[in-house]
Amino acid sequence: MQTIGFIGTGNLASSVIKGLSQQDTDFRIMAYDVFQEKAELLAQTYGVASASFAETIQGSDVIFLAVKPKDIKGLLDQLAQFNLTGKLIITVVAGIGLSVYEQALPGIAVIRVMPNTSSAVLQAVSGLARGRCVTDGQAKTAEAIFAVLGKFLWISDSKMNALTAVSGSGPAYFYFLTELMALAGEKLGLTRDEAEFLAAETMVGAGKMLAESGKTSLELREAVTSPNGTTYAALESFRQAGLADIVYQAMEACAKRAEEMEGEYV
Ligand SMILES: NC(=O)C1=CN([C@@H]2O[C@H](COP(=O)(O)OP(=O)(O)OC[C@H]3O[C@@H](n4cnc5c(N)ncnc54)[C@H](OP(=O)(O)O)[C@@H]3O)[C@@H](O)[C@H]2O)C=CC1
Numbered sequence: 432m433q434t435i436g437f438i439g440t441g442n443l444a445s446s447v448i449k450g451l452s453q454q455d456t457d458f459r460i461m462a463y464d465v466f467q468e469k470a471e472l473l474a475q476t477y478g479v480a481s482a483s484f485a486e487t488i489q490g491s492d493v494i495f496l497a498v499k500p501k502d503i504k505g506l507l508d509q510l511a512q513f514n515l516t517g518k519l520i521i522t523v524v525a526g527i528g529l530s531v532y533e534q535a536l537p538g539i540a541v542i543r544v545m546p547n548t549s550s551a552v553l554q555a556v557s558g559l560a561r562g563r564c565v566t567d568g569q570a571k572t573a574e575a576i577f578a579v580l581g582k583f584l585w586i587s588d589s590k591m592n593a594l595t596a597v598s599g600s601g602p603a604y605f606y607f608l609t610e611l612m613a614l615a616g617e618k619l620g621l622t623r624d625e626a627e628f629l630a631a632e633t634m635v636g637a638g639k640m641l642a643e644s645g646k647t648s649l650e651l652r653e654a655v656t657s658p659n660g661t662t663y664a665a666l667e668s669f670r671q672a673g674l675a676d677i678v679y680q681a682m683e684a685c686a687k688r689a690e691e692m693e694g695e696y697v
């Protein structure tokens with residue numbers, strides 16, 4: 432049995448721990464946070480262990496870094512004081528490239544991962560970028576973790592910011608669209624409760640169709656869109672308002688922000 436030690440127990444680590452704790456895995460989990468009460472609460476909720484920083488580092492085979500980008504430099508300085516030989520570092524920190532870790536922790540195995548918060552319901556999609564010192568066994572360990580949490584793909588480090596713009600931040604775009612649909616429904620005469628219920632259930636059902644129908648998003652969209660019908664009128668309005676450009680610009684801003692972070696925080 433391998434031990435995964437989480438450093439930082441915020442939104443992302445909570446989603447991952449929640450996901451992992453739902454399944455019968457070969458992993459034992461330890462968690463540390465600067466605000467240790469947060470780690471303790473999480474540990475109690477999901478039946479995992481909370482521990483000090485040193486205990487978590489020394490007792491883990493896989494050290495899972497889940498702090499904000501602004502905190503990674505200080506954390507790497509702390510980690511460099513430990514003997515990490517043979518351990519695997521998994522980092523989910525947005526925007527920080529593998530070379531930063533490999534420079535700070537020479538010879539140590541690092542896998543950079545961009546998961547998403549759907550890990551909590553075992554429906555994440557994660558991108559994994561393999562560092563130079565990772566053994567095949569360590570790569571398999573990472574695959575075992577992210578396969579439990581949903582789907583994953585190996586990708587080059589250089590594509591990680593683009594992947595972040597699609598799938599790391601993507602759930603927020605989806606929730607935002609749900610909020611906007613509910614607001615619009617309310618303006619059109621529904622109550623807030625009716626509009627929120629209808630918008631959320633529509634997204635859940637449409638997502639399930641994407642997952643289970645075997646059809647592409649284009650095919651599914653066409654099946655809803657009658658010629659010159661109601662959906663057609665809405666989609667034409669989206670097109671005329673330049674929605675494709677709006678989405679591109681937002682995702683470009685996301686990837687650009689990820690790129691800036693390394694220079695800003697390391
Ligand atoms: N949220 C998401 O959807 C996703 C996030 N990520 C990445 O995951 C990372 C974490 O994000 P998120 O969980 O949202 O952030 P949170 O702020 O929710 O969690 C980070 C936690 O780490 C704590 N912390 C800070 N420094 C240390 C330290 N040195 N040792 C231990 N704990 C520390 C923070 O404490 P305090 O608040 O007191 O500073 C906080 O509790 C980020 O780098 C983000 O880019 C990746 C994919 C998706």
Ligand SMILES: O=C(O)[C@@H]1CCC=N1
Nearest residue numbers: 525595598599600601
């Ligand atoms: O907003 C962020 O910076 C993090 C990274 C991907 C999702 N959330």
